[in-house]
Amino acid sequence: MTASGATVDLEALHSFLAVAKHRSISKAAAGLYVTQPTMSQRLRRLEESLGFALFERDWTGVVLTHQGAYFLPYAAQLIRDLSNASAVLGRKGTSKPRSFAEVAGHPHKVMFGVDNWLSERSVRAVVSSALSAYGADEFRVTSRPATTLIDLLELNQLDAGLFYSTDPDYPFHTEVIGTEEMAVVHPPGTVLEETSAPALKELLSCYRFVLFDNPVLTHHARITTTLIETYEISCFHVVDDYRTMHALIRLGECITVVPAGAVLDDRGQRTTDLPSTPLPGLLPEISVTVGVSDAGRDHGVTEAFARSVAHFLHGDPPGTG
Known part of the structure; x- marks a missing residue:
């Protein structure tokens, strides 16, 4: 597999997760039955592959860097996904639930x-x-x-x-x-006074902006960057789930901008109970x-x-x- 264009091996990922869990290279090494130098070498190889440091030391031991903390759930998810796939596929001759066989053997x-x-x-x-x-x-x-x-x-x-x-x-x-044009999704009881850049900037300034994490963040970077720079957004709440976005906006804490098709049907009618307003001409279409x-x-x-x-x-x- 690759990350940032470089090879990432599964042993290194397991080692990374073990050190994050134990906050100690020596304890992680013991848990994986490898030597401490081997563990350190795996971590160094992983950091070189990724291009950023995963850990730093403080008085409590080994702690995650900001980059390491961001990377950890993706590493954990990858290991879990691979484990799940292995469970479905299984070894030949072993007994598996009928549902597993139907999915993998169809x-x-x-x-x-x-x-x-x-x-x-x-x-x-x-x-x-x-x-x-x-x-x-x-x-x-x-x-x-x-x-x-x-x-x-x-x-x-x-x-x-x-x-x-x-x-x-x-x-x-x-x-x-x-x-599709983009649409602003805003808290109940609020309105975009007019479809203009100044009015949108004013509305956005009143709330924290919901910023969607990967893979939306990377895939829509061009639109996101234009939005943030054009409307000088500085207060964010990062989420990775559409339902969390809904809850935060519904409770009056946040606002966001999404493709219109996510919240409006072809006739411009809302498909959610949250108020949303199309933004023709104010942002690049998708x-x-x-x-x-x-x-x-x-x-x-x-x-x-x-x-x-x-x-x-x-x-x-x-x-x-």
Whole structure:
């Protein structure tokens, strides 16, 4: 695997988590049955690979740096995901629950992906398009962050995907099927007095701004940076969950800006109980893109899939009429 363009090994990640847990290199080494020099070497190799220090020493022992504390949940999640995958796949000949066998041993299906920031309407459009070309047992739809979908398409491990896009160039076939303006989501009882930069700046200055952590932070960096710099935002509350955003805004503590499709339907009606206001012309629009991998083309997914998704997305709502 890679991080920041460099190789990161699993032994080093396990060592990193052990030192973070014990706040001691010697205790972590003992727990993993390796020598202290070996543990120190693994940590040094990991830090060199990442490009930043993970630990520093204080009077209590070894403590995480700010960078190390930020990196830790991603390392823990990776180790947990790998452990879960190993449990599902298991060893040959070992007894596994029927559900595990069904997931891991099912014959190949055409794989479609949907950006998990896109609306339920978008998911229905992808499912409806898949059903129009395949039987229900012939395909699978997975919801992942846009960055993961893009990686899977490039690796030919996903046949087609629908995602928010900020980059015009990808190493696979893409077709933009629409664009969305951004919308400000603000606390109940508040309004954006007018759709202008001064009015938006004034409203944003009254609250902490909800900033979404990775992968949204990295994938939408161009829009986020423009927003922060243009409107001089200085007070933030960082979250990594859409529900947390809702709770903070509903309680009057925060405000944020998201793609309009996340909170408004095609008719401009709110899909959430929180007030939201479109911001035409005040921020760059974001593209809604269909990507088809080389593997997808080999499996019969053509440009017709993009047209079908666009039809269901912008025509009559799938499942109605």
